[in-house]
Amino acid sequence: MAETARRPDHRYGNRPTMKDVAARAGVGLKTVSRVVNGEPGVTPDTERRVQEAIEALGFRRNDSARVLRKGRTASVGLVLEDLADPFYGPLSRAVEEVARAHGALLINGSSAEDPEREQELALALCARRVDGLIVIPAGDDHRYLEPEIRAGVATVFVDRPAGRIEADTVLSDSYGGARAGVAHLVAHGHRRIGFIGDRPRIHTAAERLRGYRAAMEDAGLAVDDAWVSLGSTDPGRVREAVASMLALPEPVTALFAGNNRVTVTVVRELAGRARGVALVGFDDIELADLLGITVIAQDAAALGRTAAERLFRRLDGLHEAPARVELATSLIPRGSGELPPV
Amino acid sequence: MAETARRPDHRYGNRPTMKDVAARAGVGLKTVSRVVNGEPGVTPDTERRVQEAIEALGFRRNDSARVLRKGRTASVGLVLEDLADPFYGPLSRAVEEVARAHGALLINGSSAEDPEREQELALALCARRVDGLIVIPAGDDHRYLEPEIRAGVATVFVDRPAGRIEADTVLSDSYGGARAGVAHLVAHGHRRIGFIGDRPRIHTAAERLRGYRAAMEDAGLAVDDAWVSLGSTDPGRVREAVASMLALPEPVTALFAGNNRVTVTVVRELAGRARGVALVGFDDIELADLLGITVIAQDAAALGRTAAERLFRRLDGLHEAPARVELATSLIPRGSGELPPV
Numbered sequence: 001m002a003e004t005a006r007r008p009d010h011r012y013g014n015r016p017t018m019k020d021v022a023a024r025a026g027v028g029l030k031t032v033s034r035v036v037n038g039e040p041g042v043t044p045d046t047e048r049r050v051q052e053a054i055e056a057l058g059f060r061r062n063d064s065a066r067v068l069r070k071g072r073t074a075s076v077g078l079v080l081e082d083l084a085d086p087f088y089g090p091l092s093r094a095v096e097e098v099a100r101a102h103g104a105l106l107i108n109g110s111s112a113e114d115p116e117r118e119q120e121l122a123l124a125l126c127a128r129r130v131d132g133l134i135v136i137p138a139g140d141d142h143r144y145l146e147p148e149i150r151a152g153v154a155t156v157f158v159d160r161p162a163g164r165i166e167a168d169t170v171l172s173d174s175y176g177g178a179r180a181g182v183a184h185l186v187a188h189g190h191r192r193i194g195f196i197g198d199r200p201r202i203h204t205a206a207e208r209l210r211g212y213r214a215a216m217e218d219a220g221l222a223v224d225d226a227w228v229s230l231g232s233t234d235p236g237r238v239r240e241a242v243a244s245m246l247a248l249p250e251p252v253t254a255l256f257a258g259n260n261r262v263t264v265t266v267v268r269e270l271a272g273r274a275r276g277v278a279l280v281g282f283d284d285i286e287l288a289d290l291l292g293i294t295v296i297a298q299d300a301a302a303l304g305r306t307a308a309e310r311l312f313r314r315l316d317g318l319h320e321a322p323a324r325v326e327l328a329t330s331l332i333p334r335g336s337g338e339l340p341p342v
Numbered sequence: 343m344a345e346t347a348r349r350p351d352h353r354y355g356n357r358p359t360m361k362d363v364a365a366r367a368g369v370g371l372k373t374v375s376r377v378v379n380g381e382p383g384v385t386p387d388t389e390r391r392v393q394e395a396i397e398a399l400g401f402r403r404n405d406s407a408r409v410l411r412k413g414r415t416a417s418v419g420l421v422l423e424d425l426a427d428p429f430y431g432p433l434s435r436a437v438e439e440v441a442r443a444h445g446a447l448l449i450n451g452s453s454a455e456d457p458e459r460e461q462e463l464a465l466a467l468c469a470r471r472v473d474g475l476i477v478i479p480a481g482d483d484h485r486y487l488e489p490e491i492r493a494g495v496a497t498v499f500v501d502r503p504a505g506r507i508e509a510d511t512v513l514s515d516s517y518g519g520a521r522a523g524v525a526h527l528v529a530h531g532h533r534r535i536g537f538i539g540d541r542p543r544i545h546t547a548a549e550r551l552r553g554y555r556a557a558m559e560d561a562g563l564a565v566d567d568a569w570v571s572l573g574s575t576d577p578g579r580v581r582e583a584v585a586s587m588l589a590l591p592e593p594v595t596a597l598f599a600g601n602n603r604v605t606v607t608v609v610r611e612l613a614g615r616a617r618g619v620a621l622v623g624f625d626d627i628e629l630a631d632l633l634g635i636t637v638i639a640q641d642a643a644a645l646g647r648t649a650a651e652r653l654f655r656r657l658d659g660l661h662e663a664p665a666r667v668e669l670a671t672s673l674i675p676r677g678s679g680e681l682p683p684v
Contacts, residue, residue, distance in 0.1 A: 084431035089425055089428060092452075093425045093426040110435070110448070290609065291632055
């Protein structure tokens with residue numbers, strides 16, 4: 001059948017069925033099935049009546065519908081940024097649990113931090129008829145999703161905001177978290193504090209850098225350019241950044257690591273050095289408790305849960321302007337962030 | 343259109359197209375498109391001819407095909423066991439990279455260690471027309487996949503074997519790895535060695551237990567029932583197991599942890615105790631190097647890569663009996679497994 005527009009106001013779990021189409025067209029269920037499945041044996045006039053009912057009701061025959069007919073579930077899609085980043089594990093699992101509680105299946109894929117792949121994946125999930133989409137964006141222009149959103153695909157952005165479209169968004173307070181972490185180092189006597197972060201085009205990386213600069217300014221500390229290093233989280237790049245900040249005539253006495261990938265490498269690099277350098281990392285890491293690493297923790301599960309709950313409220317028919325929810329972070333002092341300057 | 347059987351010998355990238363159908367039926371492309379999409383304007387006779395060509399060629403109109411027509415990619419599915427287990431991160435990413443190299447999209451989902459959810463998810467991915475499926479099984483009966491496999495969905499099992507069907511399988515040598523790890527503890531003088539593992543219905547857990555028993559027997563050591571604890575990897579359960587083995591009149595002097603989830607809890611539990619207990623854990627863990635944890639490492643990325651490469655060889659037309667590939671593990675001594683008995 002032709003792809004019919006999905007009514008933007010369709011209600012989840014209350015979609016028109018083939019039975020509804022049959023009733024409206026005044027034909028039997030088998031006839032609707034024939035038309036929908038393109039089987040022969042239907043007169044052109046009957047076919048037209050069925051097609052009109054389909055259009056009028058906004059019925060869509062799709063894989064989900066076929067799955068539903070077998071007594072199975074609808075689905076929502078999650079576009080991740082990196083399948084191997086442990087930060088996304090609890091986030092994904094939380095989304096999955098909410099989806100499960102709503103009787104829906106979760107399908108994931110990863111953009112590998114490539115805007116083109118993000119678009120390809122998001123549209124491929126839509127082509128596979130997900131009812132809703134949660135996106136951790138790699139790109140900064142999401143206008144490509146507008147036709148899908150108009151067609152009724154509920155969409156929520158998480159971890160990073162949508163670009164150039166209005167959409168529900170759930171973020172952690174990256175700015176406030178980084179600001180608090182750097183203020184913590186200042187409070188322990190540090191004046192020369194380095195910041196090693198991810199590529200600045202990534203929203204969270206830019207926000208954390210902004211938080212660092214704000215905390216330094218709050219303390220009346222000018223930031224030396226040599227104290228800031230932004231780029232890929234590749235271990236080699238991060239190791240070099242640590243080495244060069246510690247090799248300055250007046251080396252930094254503390255480091256703020258912009259995310260968990262950076263922190264892991266910084267911890268390894270500092271472990272091999274005699275002089276104690278203070279460290280606060282953004283994101284908690286497994287076993288950081290045993291290693292005494294002070295962190296600014298995001299609640300990754302809460303991010304996923306909040307985004308998924310928003311998505312299902314939309315699917316349940318919530319009509320209101322897109323909202324931006326920002327979740328607080330928390331500082332967990334474990335030793336590395338409380339070292340005095342040496 | 344009616345769902346046509348997929349020819350089991352179809353070749354990936356060489357599928358019949360609507361053009362092929364048009365040529366065989368002796369009609370124009372638009373006519374095929376009308377039939378396939380259930381649009382009106384086709385005489386019953388023409389429709390029959392097109393349907394016959396569709397059946398004869400094994401053409402299937404599906405979401406992938408629609409995606410391909412837009413210049414996008416085919417897809418393979420990956421059924422994971424737990425979205426939050428870091429072990430599956432590198433495995434998933436390796437599968438994704440191979441899929442990407444073959445121009446295919448990867449779609450994931452998780453069974454959450456529930457055989458019913460595994461089945462639901464695997465079939466839902468098939469309903470969404472993945473070309474192939476990589477499964478980390480939660481269940482032990484995969485006959486439900488037989489119709490899909492007959493219909494041409496290439497299927498490879500990884501990490502754990504398929505149950506009650508013949509299928510390509512890629513595993514780590516859990517038995518050999520555990521045996522080597524326990525032998526390592528024996529070589530460092532331990533005689534009372536505990537084993538804390540996952541639920542024994544999980545293939546890898548059972549194999550690792552078998553490896554433990556073999557190493558103990560190799561060393562002529564009888565295993566006390568109180569030294570073996572199997573069950574969920576829930577931290578509370580694992581903590582209790584550690585506590586009870588260390589509270590025995592003759593406590594164990596070493597522990598073998600059956601997987602990364604168990605190891606993390608054992609490490610935390612041992613960190614709070616004065617007496618040094620030796621530990622070897624199955625699976626490497628991030629930052630285990632800094633904590634001096636001796637492990638039996640699996641190459642999770644190689645598991646994923648090997649499974650994905652096998653899948654694409656099948657999709658490229660490989661015809662041979664299902665094979666079972668077993669990848670070696672490696673012992674990484676870092677201190678905890680080299681402690682002497684106390």
